[in-house]
Amino acid sequence: MVSRPHLPEDRMLVEQLRLQLGNIGSSVIPTILLALLLVWVISNDSNAFAMRAWCGITILFKLYLAWDARRLLASEISPERARRLLRRKMVINAIDGATWGSLAWAALGTTTVAGSVLVVAVLAGVAGSSMSSLAPILPVFIVFGAAELVVLGAKLWLMGDPAYDALAVAAVLYTAALLGQARNASRAARRAIGLRFENLELIERLRVETEHAQAAHRAADEANLAKSRFLAAASHDLRQPIHAQGLFLEVLARSQLSADQHDALANARATWQASAEMLDTLLDFSRIEAGVVEPQMQVFPLQPLLNKIENELAPQADAKGIVYRSRETHAAVRSDPALVALILRNLVSNAIRYTEQGGVLVACRARGEQVLLEVWDTGIGIEPAQHQAIFREFHQLGNAERDRRKGLGLGLAIAQGLARALGQPLSLVSTPGRGSVFRVALPAARAGVVAEGAADAMPGPSRAFDLRVLVIDDDESVRTGMRQLLGAWGCVCDLADSIEEAQALARAHRPALVISDYRLRELRTGAEAIAALRAEYGADLPALLITGDTAPQRLREARATGVPLLHKPVLPSQLHRAMSAVLMGRELDSSFAGLEARRA
Incomplete structure (x- = not known):
């Protein structure tokens, strides 16, 4: 069970004082009306002066208590000042209790039996109501109740009547009962104050943590923007010379070269192609971030696309000694062939990269009005905790050294972004140590007409321009x-x-x-x-x-x-x-x- 933090006593006292001072204002009008009613009912020729004096003192004292409470509440009560105010409150409430007890000296013995009963009932009621208003600070109620009891008890005892003596004993027992209730009420008030402070502290802690979280989120956004700006600037600066290099290599390829020069040119073009592909990967990701990918939907067959991907990537699988297979399919879908090709290329490249034994299978399955395009591998598999993380940009498994041969860690991020642009979900099922399967659901084509060359737009033979x-x-x-x-x-x-x-x-x-x-x-x-x-x-x-x-x-x-x-x-x-x-x-x-x- 979690224990609540201990509230400093001085801080608790400040709140108890403010709570008690706030209770005084509500008792002013009832006190004035009660004092005037008692004078009107009990006053007679023998006690008129005493009753009027008591009524005036009681009303003036109550008005002073209300004014003093308002003044104190308007000011700041510091913990150092609280102790002094506590002692002052005890003195003032002792006087207040004695003032109420003096009602017995003004009325008892000079009024009727009904009047005496009324006086005792009023004093009992005042003690009870004071218990609820003064209980937040138990010592204050104790001095009030003790002063009222002493003054009342002395009068009852001096009257020399056994009935009044019994009434004095009853007053003592009644006051003792009130003290027990006041102690419970004081504890409840302290607990309520402590809980309020705990809630305030929790709210403040939550506010601070929220501010920290927002600051961290802003910092992350700024870092992400800085990353994007850096990549864009670096990509632009790198593209200029690489673009020019490609132009020069093309011109050089049209020149008369020896066999050795052709070999050197082939190596240079391969190196240029590798650099260009890495920059193209960054570009693909930037296009997705920019939201400029607009799918061009059309009906096309999947088999030519599977053949093209196999012709392109199967040599990579052969070089690693793993099997690459794609199942024949007659399925046609309605989507963007270029985007689907890029999704599939990234998924297959990723599967080959992380498979050392076994192989990679590309297959299609009809499921109702959808065709599931699937890439299976027998690679390292992915832990469940990493299923979301692998789709983050630049996130790679098992490439702490950032080997460029393993790519940039953007393939799956691009595949997911393109699938999202198509409105067609990309899902993952994986077992660590056994392999993974990535699926993209494509709408099955209702018509059998397929656009010419939609799946494979290869450039035609070059022609000369005259312009x-x-x-x-x-x-x-x-x-x-x-x-x-x-x-x-x-x-x-x-x-x-x-x-x-x-x-x-x-x-x-x-x-x-x-x-x-x-x-x-x-x-x-x-x-x-x-x-x-x-x-x-x-x-x-x-x-x-x-x-x-x-x-x-x-x-x-x-x-x-x-x-x-x-x-x-x-x-x-x-x-x-x-x-x-x-x-x-x-x-x-x-x-x-x-x-x-x-x-x-």
């Missing part, structure tokens, strides 16, 4: 790489590093296509550059935006322009396809443009 392209980018290496790559495709390039220079070049030679970086110098954007050029040459001027930004706000801003958006580093094949699309007036999905091609 003038205006490239706007504030990075010289990117401009140089774009000039060489576009020149190899038969384009004539004009290069600008600012909006003003772009406008000057466009006036000299009208471009057939504008390709602009989104973030330019002096806090200006490629969207502004394209808008300025379209104001001069028409709203139908074909244009592309390319950005290395991954900050959610920047992604939303770029998305809002309505200009097709590509993300650095851009694969040459992706750029070629995007150019073809905008030149032919086709719409390019700017939320996940080229997502599949970049990973193909």
Whole structure:
């Protein structure tokens, strides 16, 4: 049983005094009316002066007690002052008790038997009511009751009548009974005061803990924002040289090279591809955070998608000596094929990464109006306590050394975010040491018509362009790489590093296509550059935006322009396809443009 903390005695006394002082005001009017009633009923020729004197003293004293109580309650009662006030209260209430007891000296023996009974009844009632009002501080009631009893008892004893003697004894017994009740009431008052202080302390502690929790939550939000800003800035700064590197590697691949040079180029492109994929993973996560993922729903068969994922990832399983299998299916679903492909790719990559023996199975099962797309593995499994944590960004199991070969810890966070964007739940069942199964529920297609190429939009054969392209980018290496790559495709390039220079070049030679970086110098954007050029040459001027930004706000801003958006580093094949699309007036999905091609 938990014991309550002991309240300091001085602090308790302060509250007892305030409680007792607060009871005085309610007794003023009843006291005045009672005193006047007694004078009117009991007063006669033999006791008129004594009764009137008693009535005046009683009323004045009660008024003084009420005024003094109000004054004390209006001021602050400190623990040091409380002891002095207690002694003062005991003196004042002793006088008050004696004043009430003196009623017997003014009335008994000079009034009728009925009057005497009334006097004794009144004094008993006053003692009882004082018990309830003075009980919060037991010593104060004791001195009040003792003073009243002594004065009353002395009068009864001196009257020399056995009946009055018995009445005096009864008064003593009655007062003793009141003292017992007063002691219980005092204890109850102390407990109530103690509980009130405990509640106040609990409320204060809760307030402090709430403030601490809110401060910690704010700090966590600020840290998360700082993390996002850092990742966005770092990602942007890394994307610029990697994007330029990809352009130069593509140009180099078209050159005459020896066998050794081809091998070195292949290694360089593999290294570039690995860096680009890590940056793309950050970009995918940033897109989800920014809320710019807009599913493009259509009916498509799952089997071509399963074949594509198997062709892409089965070699990774073979390299680890584990089995990769996907069951044949004739199921078709209504969803976004690019997003479903990315979800499945992340789930399969995660399964291969954490499986050392056995294998990975990808299967589909019809369940009513849904198709369950499942990824089974015989990997390390996941403890129940980690089932929620593994979907947090950058959370990885068994990778304390942050081995980059094990990814960034974003795959499952991306998969869950995309499933949420699709409105289709992603679930997990896992047994530690035996493996896991991830399931995403997709709506089964009611129609058998499937969009051509929906599940696998591979780039067509490259064709040469014969047009003038205006490239706007504030990075010289990117401009140089774009000039060489576009020149190899038969384009004539004009290069600008600012909006003003772009406008000057466009006036000299009208471009057939504008390709602009989104973030330019002096806090200006490629969207502004394209808008300025379209104001001069028409709203139908074909244009592309390319950005290395991954900050959610920047992604939303770029998305809002309505200009097709590509993300650095851009694969040459992706750029070629995007150019073809905008030149032919086709719409390019700017939320996940080229997502599949970049990973193909």
